[in-house]
Amino acid sequence: MAFNGLSRRNFLTTAAGAALVATTPGTEVVAQGGLKILKSRCAQAIETLDPGWRLGTVDDDIMRAVWQGLISVKPGEEWGWEKQLASDIVQESPTRIRFELRKGVPWSGGFGEVTAEDVKFSYERIANPDNKMAYRTDWEKLARVDVTGTHSGVIHLKEPFMPLWLSTLPAGSGLVISKKAMEAKGIQKITTDVLAVCGPYRIKTMEPRRIIVLERNPLWQGEKPAYDEIHYIVILDANAAEIAFEAGEIDFTHLPIASVARLQKKLPPKSKLIVKPSLAYWWLGMQSEDGPFKDIRVRQAVQHAIDVDMVLEGAFFGVATRATGIIAPGLLGHRPKNLVEKPDLARAKKLLADAGFPNGFKTDIGVRNSAEFVNAAQVAAASLAKVGIQAEVRPFDSGAQKALAGDKAGGWNKMGLHIVRFSMQPDPSWATAWFVSEQVGEWNWERFKNPEFDKLHGSLTSELDEKKRDQGYQRMQDLMEQSGSYVFLTHGVNAAIHRDTVVPALSPDAQRQFWNKFKPA
Amino acid sequence: MTTADAALATPLPAERAWLIVVRRLLADPLGTLGLTIVVLLVISALSADWLATHDPFELAPRQRMQDPSPDHWLGTDQLGRDVFSRVIYGGRIALWVSLTAVSLSLFGGLVLGMLAGYGPRWLDNALVLLFDSVRSFPTIMFALAMVTLLGPSLGTIITVIVVASIPVYGRIVRIQTLSLKETEFVLAERALGAGPIRVLFSHILPNVIGPLLILASMEIPVVITIEAGLSFLGLGVRPPTPTWGSILQEGYQYIRDTPWLVIAGGLPLILTTLGFTFLGEALRDAFDPKLNRP
Amino acid sequence: MEPLLDIRDLSVEFATPRGKVKALRRIDLTVRPGRIVGIVGESGCGKSTLVSAVMGLLAGNAQVTSGSIAFEGRQLRDLPEPAWRDIRGRRLAMVFQDPMTSLNPVISIATQMIDIQHRDDASRGDKLKKAIAWLAKVGIADPEQRIEDYPHRFSGGMRQRIAIAMALLMNPALLIADEPTTALDVTLEAQIIHLIKQLRSEFDGAILFVSHNLGLIAEICDEVVVMYAGEVVEHAEIRRLFHSPSHPYTQLLLTCDPARIESEERTLPTIGGTVPDLAHLPGGCIFAARCPEAFERCRAEAPGTYRVADGHSVRCFLHADD
Structure with a gap:
């Protein structure tokens, strides 16, 4: 008996070996010629590795491994930053930041070392309105970067800009790329070829829809990363990713919230679960300018009708806790509690009756077409049905929902209610920016217009007094809730599972991976 | 009269064509199975209010x-709803959507197909172009x-299905109308004064x-599958x-928690598709005069 | 007597990819009330086109280019379609060649026969009674039962009887029978001919009987029109035609009729040559190329219609009076 030249004896030993590997999934982090390899799941295809154009957190993960900023978010439990390219960085005045670069940090590809010219180039290209980059608001207060020496410079702001230290400098928009490399190749926008790297890793192979392999940057002089190679494997489907994890194909993956409850009860062998509050915010909103919702009493009735705990139970399986606003706990401006804390159906019915809708009315809840949203909307609709409001759930592709709700031409009034999630950086201004009057017809789908809110948003980014900022942002969330247009739901959670042979290094919300700080257990 | 003529002229027992069809259908085991499944589906759809154990x-x-438990025969879904009851009501919707869509497209196909086949040449050309462009999409x-x-x-x-399937029926009706239009009995009818209508x-x-x-x-079943x-x-x-x-889709999202949701949504879909297909094929055979069976 | 149907100088052309086919040229035909007029000729001579033109059922690519059709004193040419429908069925009716295809296979005879009486105000029951009566007249046994049957339950001969009953149901002034026996075997043919003769007592209209069979024509017609390649070449009382055929084509046709051949021969006589291409007509007489008696003038110009005797005319220079 022969299987294509494979003897029976041979076949049996091979099969036994395969069986052995299969029964001990993922313990072989060290494999393949003695290289230490970390295999992580990439949940989206890679499209743009440009600091000014990046699309998702997957792009961020790769960019942080191949480039560095002056400073970087510190992995761990608390939001904070640490120095990277900067050997020294000081806020000299509210509008002046002086920095000193470490000397002799080389660019790959023979583009010399990292200089203050590179810093100036990297930040000013994002700030330049002519370039129309997606992240230009991160640098909108930048006046210029002065180069005072090969390794020193000063960042000048037009006015004080507090988010700089939390969501600009340590994040993607603060990364430094090589001016010489960009000019030598004559490129305006980086896609998947990063040209020159200065970080701990470089790209070995790049198949944007299948796998991205990073290997050590041989020129790297800093702390040596524990893993020789990072395999970032593209698996779009969450169920498939979980199966891949159990089969030992990957060592780390983020999880859908639906899986958390099950995994909390029973974890696969030799693995660990991470559940962290997210910074993002979910809310149920209603447009305030058309139909029944023009009347603030109708909006307040909705606020009193929605059983938020039940919505969270249905959409997040009890894993997520209720939000008190759009700014997550632990951040400046977090509000201790909601104004409307418990559902009050009698009050809601009375408000509806006063507004002239004693028998309720028909409307729609627009949501993104994914499980958490659709589940949340169904429970919300059940809550509303109890006071007579018949809300039909309308799932959309995210683009289609934005096109309708953010339609300047008037499509917005086709939808009464919506449930939305916005992502968030650690500075509170990132949350309030979308609800100013200017954003009506863009992202302010509630068409919430409040002069005090607009004024506070404008002044608080330049406010140096932390206490005043804290109180200001709390006040802004009160204003939102008082308008009747908002029911704050949750910040959600970020969940991930990893092999117990790996110690991950993640941002405090568990969203971002710092691969050079991942370590074997 | 010739003997053959006389034999044929003798009145046979009054038999309706559909009786022969039903007899042929029941003689076909797959046809009987198909008919049983379809009848069960119709019954469960009509009596969903009594059959369902929960709202x-x-x-x-x-x-x-x-x-799954004695209270919830097929368990509950991610929002705690009774899956068995949802499957029963799902059958009602599947049947309603498919019957509505099929009868509307049948009607549309008939009208447009007969117009194309019997109407003036320019209308025929326009309708054929319309059918072909819809089908090519x-x-x-x-x-x-x-x-x-x-x-x-x-x-x-329903709109999508109707628009997409009108050409299927329309083309068949058109071809049949074109050939029927040339038959002598149509000519004979016209010779006896019948107008186009x-x-x-x-x-x-x-x-x-x-x-x-x-x-x-x-x-x-094609329509039910498109809807699903x-x-x-x-x-x-x-x-x-x-x-x-949607039961199938939700089941797929939580397949690692509740695998029976996928089965609950998928199995009736498979059975219904098989049932209607068996029934349709058996009907086609039963109506086919070339297959001369009892 | 005022003619029932009076066709004068009728020409019909078909538009085909090969060009214009002149299917009928300058046809003159008269049918007087109560008469049976036969039209005889080879396949493709234009018999069917002529009856279609009379019925107003010409194919879409056909066009009447000249002449007139008067029926009961009314001009039919260019009559709007609704007016046509009023005449068809009521005053004009037709029996077709193939009884196997001229009845709708999926509708019962009763429904079909009631359906064609749609212009009458009578009740459904009366219409059914009338239909049954006519079935009895055409010789359908047990008509009360059989009327509920579908066409496939009847033999070819029975179906043709039904078709005749349907045509006569509305008591038309003119019945057109287009080769009504061609698709039937000889015994059935004889029965149908017998039926038509017999029905003359029930039905006082005229009949236009189209056939390629001179024997049948001789049996039932009062007068006969001979057609060749889209033209009427001879028109005469039936006896006169058989005793003194005047056109060489009619004479040849009579010699070729198997029923009239007396001597025993191994081969049937035929007319040599072929029918001319109607899209590219030769000059002169249409029959000249095949005519054993053709002379100079026949090839040079087309003959007119010449009178041989009362009610006997012929389109041939042999009888030219000029």
Whole structure:
């Protein structure tokens, strides 16, 4: 008996070996010629590795491994930053930041070392309105970067800009790329070829829809990363990713919230679960300018009708806790509690009756077409049905929902209610920016217009007094809730599972991976 | 009279064509199976209110994802709703959507096909062009476009299916009308003073409707599958309306927690498709005069 | 007597990819009330086109280019379609060649026969009674039962009887029978001919009987029109035609009729040559190329219609009076 030249004896030993590997999934982090390899799941295809154009957190993960900023978010439990390219960085005045670069940090590809010219180039290209980059608001207060020496410079702001230290400098928009490399190749926008790297890793192979392999940057002089190679494997489907994890194909993956409850009860062998509050915010909103919702009493009735705990139970399986606003706990401006804390159906019915809708009315809840949203909307609709409001759930592709709700031409009034999630950086201004009057017809789908809110948003980014900022942002969330247009739901959670042979290094919300700080257990 | 003539002229026992068809159908085991499944489906759809053990819309998030039990025969879904009841009501919707869509497209196909086949040349050319352009557009792309425009709902699904399948019926009716128009009995009718309306409805329609009804019974499972497919893609009926496609889709999301949800949504879909297909094929054979069986 | 049907100088052309086919040229035909007029000729001579033109059922690519059709004193040419429908069935009726295809297979005889009486105000029951009566007249046994049957339950001969009953149901002034026996075997043919003769007592209209069979024509017609390649070449009382055929084509046709051949021969006599291409007509007489008696003038110009005797005319220079 022969299987294509494979003897029976041979076949049996091979099969036994395969069986052995299969029964001990993922313990072989060290494999393949003695290289230490970390295999992580990439949940989206890679499209743009440009600091000014990046699309998702997957792009961020790769960019942080191949480039560095002056400073970087510190992995761990608390939001904070640490120095990277900067050997020294000081806020000299509210509008002046002086920095000193470490000397002799080389660019790959023979583009010399990292200089203050590179810093100036990297930040000013994002700030330049002519370039129309997606992240230009991160640098909108930048006046210029002065180069005072090969390794020193000063960042000048037009006015004080507090988010700089939390969501600009340590994040993607603060990364430094090589001016010489960009000019030598004559490129305006980086896609998947990063040209020159200065970080701990470089790209070995790049198949944007299948796998991205990073290997050590041989020129790297800093702390040596524990893993020789990072395999970032593209698996779009969450169920498939979980199966891949159990089969030992990957060592780390983020999880859908639906899986958390099950995994909390029973974890696969030799693995660990991470559940962290997210910074993002979910809310149920209603447009305030058309139909029944023009009347603030109708909006307040909705606020009193929605059983938020039940919505969270249905959409997040009890894993997520209720939000008190759009700014997550632990951040400046977090509000201790909601104004409307418990559902009050009698009050809601009375408000509806006063507004002239004693028998309720028909409307729609627009949501993104994914499980958490659709589940949340169904429970919300059940809550509303109890006071007579018949809300039909309308799932959309995210683009289609934005096109309708953010339609300047008037499509917005086709939808009464919506449930939305916005992502968030650690500075509170990132949350309030979308609800100013200017954003009506863009992202302010509630068409919430409040002069005090607009004024506070404008002044608080330049406010140096932390206490005043804290109180200001709390006040802004009160204003939102008082308008009747908002029911704050949750910040959600970020969940991930990893092999117990790996110690991950993640941002405090568990969203971002710092691969050079991942370590074997 | 010749003897052959006399033999044929002797009146035979009064037999209706459909009696022969039913007898032939019951002689075919697959046809009987198909008929049984379809009849059961119709009964369960009509009596959903009595058969369902729970309100299919009743939410109980804290009782989510329970295993099958005497109270919940097929367990509960991610929002704690009774899956068995949702499957029963899903059957009602599947049947309603498919019957509505098929009869509307049958009607549309008949009218347009007869117009094309019997009407003036320019109208024929225009309608054939219309049929061909609709057919050349992939149904699912068309569905995506329509859902984006109109939003997902039962009405949108039915519209999509009707628009996409009118050409299927229309082309068949047109071809049949074209050939029937040339037959001597149509000419004979016209020679006896029948106008176009009378020719179309009294003479062409009865000749076309039989094959068309068989085609329609074969189209019903296709429509149910399209509806399920669209619901699975999240483009179908709006939640919380229970449909087999959306039960399947939700089941797939939580397949690692509640694998029976996928079975609960998938099995009736498979059975119904098989049932209608068996029935349609058996009907086609039963109506086929060339297969000369008892 | 005022003619029932009076066709004068009728020409019909078909538009085809090959060009215009001149299917009928300058046809003159008269049918007087109560008469049976036969039209005889080879296949493709234009018999069917002529009856279609009379019925107003010409194919879409056909066009009447000249002449007139008067029926009961009314001009039929260019009559609007609704007016046509009023005449068809009521005053004009037709029996077709193939009884196997001229009845709708999926509708019962009763429904079909009631359906064609749609212009009458009578009740359904009366219409049914009338239909049954006519079935009895055409010799359908047990008509009360059989009328509920579908066409496939009847033999070819029975179906043709039904078709005749349907045509006569509305008591038309003119019945057109287009080769009504061609698709039947000889015994059935004889029965149908017998039936038509017999029905003359029930039905006082005229009949236009189209056939390629001179024997049948001789049996039932009062007068006969001979057609060749889209033209009427001879028109005469039936006896006169058989006793003194005047056109060489008629004479040849009579010698070729198997029923009239007396001597025993191994081969049937035929007319040599072929019918001319109607899209590219030769000059001169249409029959000249095949005519054993053709002379100079026949090839040079087309003959007119010449009178041989009362009610006997012929389109041939042999009888030219000029």
